[in-house]
Amino acid sequence: MTKLPPLNALRAFEAAARHLSFKRAADELHVTQAAISHQVKQLEEHLHLPLFERSARGVKLTEAGRALLPVLSDAFDSILQTVEGLGATRSGGALLVSLRPYFAAKWLAPRLARFWQAWPQIALRLHHTTRPASFRGEEIDVAIWWGDGGWPGVETERLLPCDLTAVCSPDLLQGPYPLNSPWALRWHTLLHEETDENWRRWLSAAGVPDLKPRKQLFIDDTNVRLEAAIKGQGIALTGRELVADELAARRLVAPFDTSLGGFAYYLVYPKGALSRPAVRAFRDWIFAEAQADRGETSAAVPATDSARPKPAPPTSTKAKRWPA
Template identity: 40%
Template sequence: MDKKPEERIFAIANGTIVADAPALGTSHDLRAGRRAARLPPLNLFRVFDAAARHGNFTTAAEELCVTQSAVSQQIRQLEELLEVRLFRRMPRRVELTREGTALASAVGESMALLLRACERIADPKAPVILCVNAPPSIASRWLVPRLKRFMQLNPQFKVTLLASNDPVDFDRQDIDVAIRWGQGNWPNARIELLAPDRLFPVCSPALLREGPPLLVPSDISRHTLLQVVNGSFWGAWFGAAGAGGMAFEETLYFNDAGLMLDAAVQGQGVALASRLLAESDLKAGRLVRPFDLEVETGAGFHVLTSPDFSEKPAVAEFRRWISLEGRESA
């Protein structure tokens, strides 16, 4: 039995022959496909909603603070895009067609949803979400223990804390406040020093009891040195202590200052730490300071905010609060 040639369906769309298009059997279907593929500009629906509610283009124009001609033109544009007639034009008023009535119901519901959403956002009694971004080390060791106090003082603010060392771009990231360590040269940001970076050695009490004694700064060379990979200030500290040019038996490197301090707590060696990062461990007795000498690094932790939104009430209050906390710790 001969096999019939495969049947193929052709349709013409915008002057182009389209093969294998069974869903485009009629010109009406083609128009429906085009309509579904693109949503008209949303401002046209705003104009349509006003005209549908008032049943009059002139009254709609007064509500929207535009001319009657502008309303008429935008309604015509919407009708052309949808390829349906939305209004019957009467001498002194307009009436919705069947298609217009169906669209008016959906548009009215959508506008009401948008209005309620805007009211919730603008409600001064509604909780304000504040997004804070900080490196993992200072986020976990210094900021987290304090956030509860901030929210108790400001119950209208809710804080979302993100831990990251990534570069900050307030124009592209949904961040209100960032904390970063450095020398204060970040572009496109309002920068305020949280605390200067004065470093001093720390170690676990067990290391002092069980390891080689730490009587003078040069004794540190007999222990494992703990430091971060992106730079160390041990040389500056030993120089200030008058013990420069020493060789060390062993050094462990970490990509995060918090991990370095965890290693120090576990007795794996001696680390250089700032007061902000080591504060909780020092208070709890997990770390001790074998020497009081501190060295300035010229850097420190800074609070970064967007220049455009740094005076926004929630951001301004957080800036004020964290500045006080930083001064108390330093």
């Protein structure tokens, strides 16, 4: 009989492959990055196959790595669900939801009173993070992620569209360098999150791919980034849905028509999670709230493979997955 690889090596590979990052895998498993690298190398030696292609820009999966990842993810998810089912303390009404601070403050928080009124027996806890949550090791039950919906090993349902639009203070529409065309951005400051990827793709979509702005600031907290935009300190990218109040009050304006489409906020949870009453209740409630925003009155869409909303195809090149 073929001997199975060490469990720690399998766990290290699965986490690194899911994040495409040894560092994030190390953070998730609470070990060092060197330990992850060692475990992955041990697994590759056991299989006599490379699982990652390594370069100065990062890592990507080989064909063997792509074949192994979903098998391991499904296996670990199955183990996790079984263990959770055995734990009486988590089979009841406690629910931990992972999401970005800005989305929590702007969209979810104003609606929470209605959830507590409808489901007083569910102890809802919000876990704020700027990183995609792990459903292993953090006891996360359900998450709200932004992106194109293409995440392996989890169930995803499209909750709210959120295309990226440039916004700024109305003061920047005047002055010596008014924002009357995308070219005018070369005289201004672009406000980035962790990288400049979103802005580079937006500029390309706007027809000015070679534009060099006067200055660039990197602010990973969306609350701070948009406050800087409101104060006239630069131009930010965000979803119109999240700044509707600011646009209506003209604390912010959207000077250009260009946006990066095909992205949305998704409800994300492990396979089989809807068998838990608390997860099902939160899922149905949040979709009812999203439908109410769109003026729809029908009941929440049943969470089945045939009825689940499918991710819309991007209308432009993919952007970074975590802007808000």
